[in-house]
Every structure is written in structure tokens, then in C-alpha cells.
Amino acid sequence: MRAKSQSRSSKPIGSEAAARAEVISTALQMSRSGLSPGRSGNVSRRWREGMLITPTGMAYDELKPADVSFVDLEGKPAGKRKPSSEWHFHLAIYNARSDVGAVVHTHSMHAVVLACVGKPVPAFHYMVAVAGGDDIPCVPYATFGTDALARHVVKGLAARNACLMAHHGMVAVGATLPGTLELAAEVETLCEQYWKVLALGRPALLPAAEMAEVIERFKGYGQNAQA
Secondary structure, eight states, X not given: OOOOOSSSOOOOOSOHHHHHHHHHHHXXXXXXXXXXXXXXXXXEEEETTEEEEOBTTOOGGGOOGGGSEEEETTSOEESSSOBOTTHHHHHHHHHHXXXXXXXXXXXXXHHHHHHTTTOOBOSSSGGGGGXXXXXXXXXXXXXXXXXXXXXXXXXXXXXXXXXXXXXXXXXXXXXXXXXXXXXXXXXXXXXXXXXXXXXXXXXXXXXXXXXXXXXXXXXXXXXXXXO
């Protein structure tokens, strides 16, 4: 079953200037929070018949709205800046998942640590369900910026809203950039917790039936609950 997005619609709203500013703001929050050090990682949001994405090789605190790149759904870029080298998997996600309106890719510390040993995050804690299932998968390695990596990521996100990428980092998706950045932070916290648990030994895992119950309860949790 496809993972549920964080809101009912992924349709872009507002002006293009506001959308470009949101991409920059999210990238800055990602970097300043420690989710992606330096110029690593990238951020995009669906926009019209394509996406707006952070440019390659530029410091986030130097970005202006005009620096944000547009790439159409066929992979054709437009604008004065080259898009992130990872635009392939961003675009592949949007083409595969109509419910996705935003993508956040980080090189956060503990996600990278687990990804470098090829460890998915199993159901050691019920909050693993925040990513849409009973684990957070780790997809196979492929060179950054390639179609091969894009295929791995799309497969990993077919039924999840987050996955690790072997020897690389983490990808989170959602309906909006704020919600997707929040999910990326939650996944990083889970990766840190799991790493620390592993230092104590092999954890007991929650059974599939319990995780299914948690996933179902998440659908009506908090502001998602029907009045």
C-alpha cells in the first residue's frame, strides 16, 4: 500500500516568488538544524508542470529566489542556475507519486551512519510508523545524480514517506515542505535512537500487527482526527 502523505493535497498554491522563497527557507532550516551540513542535501517542491529545486553547489545562505532552479516533468531545466545534481530522483519521485508535493534530502549524521552499513530502521519503536510503514528501508547504493539511484529511491518510497540511501543519506517526502522537513527531522531522531539501542544489543521488535494498529491510529491522530 502506498504511504499516506501528510496532508490532503499536494497541489502547489500561492505565487512563484513565494514558492521559491519557501524552497530557500526550508533549505536554510535543514542546514542550520544540522540535518545537512554545509552545502550537502537538497530541497524541492512541486510547481506547476514540474518542480522548483535548490541549485547545485551554492551555499544556502547566499541563495536568492532567482537562484532556485525549475525543472519540468520531462527533465528539462530552466533558469540561470543548474539544478541540484540530485534532480533525477526528485523528479522521479514526483512522476511516480502524485500525492507528493515536496522532497527533502539530507546527509544527517545518524541516517548516514546507518546507511553506510546498509541498515534499515526496523520496528524497534512505534514511531517508526511516522514514515508510513513498519520500517524505514535502506535502498541500494548507486552513484549520486544517476538514473540508477533515482530508480532505487522510487522503489524505496513506493510504500513509505522516507528511506535511507546506502553510503549516502536520507530522503523524506510529503505534501508540503514544512511537513516534509519535520518528517526528515523525526527520521533522523529515530536513526539516532536506533544507533544507540544497537550499542546495547539487538532490540526486540514490535510485531507487524501492532505496527499496523499504530499506522491506523496515526491516520486519526492530532489534527487529523475527525470532529
